[in-house]
Amino acid sequence: MRTESPSPSPSPSSIFRTAMGEDAFARLHPELRRRFSVGLASGELCVGRGVMDRIWHSKGLTRHLIRPFLALGSTRNILLPRTGRDVPFVIENVPYLDSYGRETVTFVRTFRLPGGPRRFDATMVAGPAPGTVLDYLGTHQHLASELRLSAEPDGSLLIRSGEHRFREGPVDVRVPALVGADAEVRESFDERTGRFRIRVRVVNPYVGPLFGYEGSFTASYASVRSCGVRPGLRPVREEARA
Template structure:
């Protein structure tokens, strides 16, 4: 058994990632490792002009479920926790819980990831209740960095399972690399709507430490409050 990210990318593509990225995205039940990244986001931004006013209510609403970031900032201390576990449906799951220590109090952006049923992609559940699910496609870039693009977004609650319309959805692009000179991971996230433009994003850098999952476990508050069966 390999990590969910290696499975989604395939052996050849995964092997083209920088070795430090390979280790970070090998966190899983097979490796027995978890990873915690600590650093700072150089900036957290929202779309400008009319876009800012249009998306502000959605960002505020998402913030109540640890989805999206309702505030902006610079040099914001940042932590990301990647911990693997089996969810209540027996699926290997990896947390992507990001904490941004903004003025006025910390804000979280939670995600939990599993392999998609069709292979070749990840299903990214967002927030504390996994109401939103996004398909993620992962690519190895020529310089060894990782590019992640979102595909279809779905809203799921009870019997409801609907595709999020494009005019209110956001397409995410994540780039993660390893800076050998600085000894740090660098990340850039951009979410945009194809009709109204950039919505929000952040960029910065962090270092990573690893630990054995069996020694640390999954700390309280890291797993979502509700788990969605549909992938």
Template sequence: MTSMFRAHMGAAFDRLHPQIQRRFSVGLDSGEACIGRGTMDRIWHGGAHVKPFLRLGGMRNILVPREGRDVPFVMENFPYLDSFGRETVTFVRTFQLPGGPHRFDATMVHSPERGSILDYLGTHQHLATDLHLSAEPDGSLLIRSGEHRFREGPVDVRVPDFIGGDAEVRESFDEATGRFRIRVRVVNRRFGPLFGYEGSFAAEYVDVRGHELRPDLRPVREEVRA
């Protein structure tokens, strides 16, 4: 078994910086989890019209409803088998914002039928987004979002472009500092920039073979629909 990210990217995975390759090799086969600890230089929002949307998402640990600078954060990437037998990797980010911490939760699975990494957002996996990964010439990783879908009970609908957001994530490794750099930007095609953050972190790798996933990292509800 290989990591879901290598399986999705194929030969392009080998063009990533070696440290990026290791980070995105976390999985059941490697037996490793990755914990990133660092600082977001900036967490920003678009205009006032996006704030109700961000507050609503924040209720289910989707997006980050507050802004800030020099915000300490932890990102936890742990592999596990979900209740449907799929290899899954957590992307749980905890931001220590003024007024209290806030989490942005996601869980990822490989979806060969969709030709993407499937990113389930939030505590209840109500939103599913296709992610497409590519290697940049400098060895950094570029992630772009595709179609978004909303699932709740019998409801299964595609999120229209005019209310959705196109996400772009760039992750690189800085040889000079020995730290990873990350930049996230989410833009609506009609209303412009919605949300984003950028910062840096150091990575620690943890052996998770034979260990159960910490319960608070697992979603409250799991969605089988891709």
């Protein structure tokens, strides 16, 4: 694994750059532009290593209501059933062509929680609607979320989720707001520390915040051709429906 500086010009064919558009992508901090230029055209993969300062769940009655969903989701590497502080983690962003010929980028996060590691898996492809990225969650891509990315005035990246769909066999239904949730991800680069900062909040429109995490990490880059996609990184099942 190697780290290079200064950052090169981002690839014009990154799925994230395409979704954001040229003007918005250019407003991101240069280090974010490089991270979100990971793709087949750039030929780079990115691995981030750092610490989550806090992984939290909602409190009170809401915590008891969501606990079964968190436990169930964790069986397919969706969501995190446990909380913690100062939790080491790794995020792997590796591009590849999936079984349907779509450029895909992994967002596989491994958290070294007490009692053993937990994974939160996602794979992203270009969304069906202009300006979107489709985020498949879990080992079997049962859940699909539409994402929109935007640049903040300080050069950070804001990602907001839109419609969520559940897919299994012939079933393809929209997840109702009552049991669904909206995710907001903010990623920035701290020039003082040379680290990326990440903050994630998942909120239900009826009961409020459900869970989230925040922390920081450093990133290293390597050649996809040289390293490939390691075993266990790709989902078990791939969903054809976009």
